[in-house]
Amino acid sequence: xxxxxxxxxxxxxxxxxxxxxxxxxxxxxxxxxxxxxxxxxxxxxxxxxxxxxxxxxxxxxxxxxxxxxxxxxxxxxxxxxxxxxxxxxxxxxxxxxxxxxxxxxxxxxxxxxxxxxxxxxxxxxxxxxxxxxxxxxxxxxxxxxxxxxxxxxxxxxxxxxxxxxxxxxxxxxxxxxxxxxxxxxxxxxxxxxxxxxxxxxxxxxxxxxxxxxxx
Amino acid sequence: xxxxxxxxxxxxxxxxxxxxxxxxxxxxxxxxxxxxxxxxxxxxxxxxxxxxxxxxxxxxxxxxxxxxxxxxxxxxxxxxxxxxxxxxxxxxxxxxxxxxxxxxxxxxxxxxxxxxxxxxxxxxxxxxxxxxxxxxxxxxxxxxxxxxxxxxxxxxxxxxxxxxxxxxxxxxxxxxxxxxxxxxxxxxxxxxxxxxxxxxxxxxxxxxxxxxxxx
Numbered sequence: 528x529x530x531x532x533x534x535x536x537x538x539x540x541x542x543x544x545x546x547x548x549x550x551x552x553x554x555x556x557x558x559x560x561x562x563x564x565x566x567x568x569x570x571x572x573x574x575x576x577x578x579x580x581x582x583x584x585x586x587x588x589x590x591x592x593x594x595x596x597x598x599x600x601x602x603x604x605x606x607x608x609x610x611x612x613x614x615x616x617x618x619x620x621x622x623x624x625x626x627x628x629x630x631x632x633x634x635x636x637x638x639x640x641x642x643x644x645x646x647x648x649x650x651x652x653x654x655x656x657x658x659x660x661x662x663x664x665x666x667x668x669x670x671x672x673x674x675x676x677x678x679x680x681x682x683x684x685x686x687x688x689x690x691x692x693x694x695x696x697x698x699x700x701x702x703x704x705x706x707x708x709x710x711x712x713x714x715x716x717x718x719x720x721x722x723x724x725x726x727x728x729x730x731x732x733x734x735x736x737x738x739x740x741x742x
Numbered sequence: 743x744x745x746x747x748x749x750x751x752x753x754x755x756x757x758x759x760x761x762x763x764x765x766x767x768x769x770x771x772x773x774x775x776x777x778x779x780x781x782x783x784x785x786x787x788x789x790x791x792x793x794x795x796x797x798x799x800x801x802x803x804x805x806x807x808x809x810x811x812x813x814x815x816x817x818x819x820x821x822x823x824x825x826x827x828x829x830x831x832x833x834x835x836x837x838x839x840x841x842x843x844x845x846x847x848x849x850x851x852x853x854x855x856x857x858x859x860x861x862x863x864x865x866x867x868x869x870x871x872x873x874x875x876x877x878x879x880x881x882x883x884x885x886x887x888x889x890x891x892x893x894x895x896x897x898x899x900x901x902x903x904x905x906x907x908x909x910x911x912x913x914x915x916x917x918x919x920x921x922x923x924x925x926x927x928x929x930x931x932x933x934x935x936x937x938x939x940x941x942x943x944x945x946x947x948x949x950x951x952x953x954x955x956x957x
Binding site: 529536579623 | 743744745746747748750751753754755758759760761764765767768769770771772773774775778781783784785787788789790791792793794803804805837838839842845846942
């Protein structure tokens with residue numbers, strides 16, 4: 528019944544997060560009605576996403592600028608290469624959009640680790656374990672000046688900026704156990720955010736208060 | 743703050759119907775994380791939408807088969823070129839997806855005119871006027887056998903399959919006035935569909951009843 532190109536588009540796009548099969552079908556008809564030039568513009572912006580890199584420290588997606596870093600080596604993003612930011616305070620967030628929301632409050636001057644969306648079963652994916660290991664070895668190597676009497680290098684603080692939900696609580700205690708030896712204190716965002724809500728949808732004011740009242 | 747390719751993607755995609763800026767941004771990060779091969783697959787399905795044609799009779803989007811029609815001339819779609827379907831009963835729908843919903847009921851054996859989404863101010867766009875003119879001249883040329891004593895060619899019936907909303911009612915009376923001389927009777931779908939709802943979301947059963955009870 529559906530033309531083949533529409534069907535293929537709908538199949539592909541309904542795999543994307545938060546796009547259902549019906550919306551995908553409507554999008555296909557809509558885009559097909561826009562004509563060749565507009566379709567080219569759309570495929571161009573998607574191909575443009577190929578030019579992004581992942582920051583090897585915080586795992587943020589960024590456009591590598593030509594000036595920073597060495598050729599052939601993954602480059603640090605703008606936040607991680609900013610010398611004015613404190614290296615000893617680290618916020619662990621699940622998603623890029625959570626990071627962006629925190630940055631907008633202008634209340635946080637440390638750096639980030641994007642861990643990826645956490646499972647509801649309280650287990651970490653292999654990729655998430657790798658990212659935690661990267662964080663631990665960064666702390667060991669780069670934060671020697673902060674080492675305690677025991678000789679163990681520690682960050683001053685790790686903020687577990689995960690959603691204030693039941694699953695977030697579960698995952699926060701998991702991460703807290705993993706990182707206990709690596710930080711002077713491990714905090715979470717203040718519960719200014721309504722319980723059950725999501726970081727991404729909080730307004731800047733609420734989120735700013737949540738940073739102030741973390742603990 | 744956002745990497746340039748993400749920003750461009752989000753700008754382009756939030757212009758599409760039912761995609762907001764926030765969803766577009768999340769999609770951009772998601773797609774960029776899929777890697778080059780997957781990004782190529784996605785741009786391919788979009789480019790595939792270039793291979794579609796608009797049926798010159800019902801204005802449906804379809805994949806022209808190589809067998810039907812003459813070269814260089816726009817080809818009729820599968821429904822309009824089906825000799826078993828009655829030419830003298832015509833359903834006017836707003837969207838492709840409305841047509842698809844009606845086809846699924848298997849209760850309608852006429853053909854369609856896709857008029858495009860109707861405005862809330864009760865005025866037709868130039869393109870919509872062209873489509874109505876195309877319908878009128880089709881009726882004049884092809885339905886001569888049905889001409890009444892006055893000599894005017896008429897369709898047996900035109901079903902105004904527009905949404906049963908206030909705006910749908912407004913637009914239906916507009917279309918009824920336009921087409922009064924061109925059909926033996928002009929009907930609307932039976933109000934089996936809950937008032938305020940949309941054709942696209944009705945289940946097949948309800949929509950089948952609505953076809954039975956049209957009038």
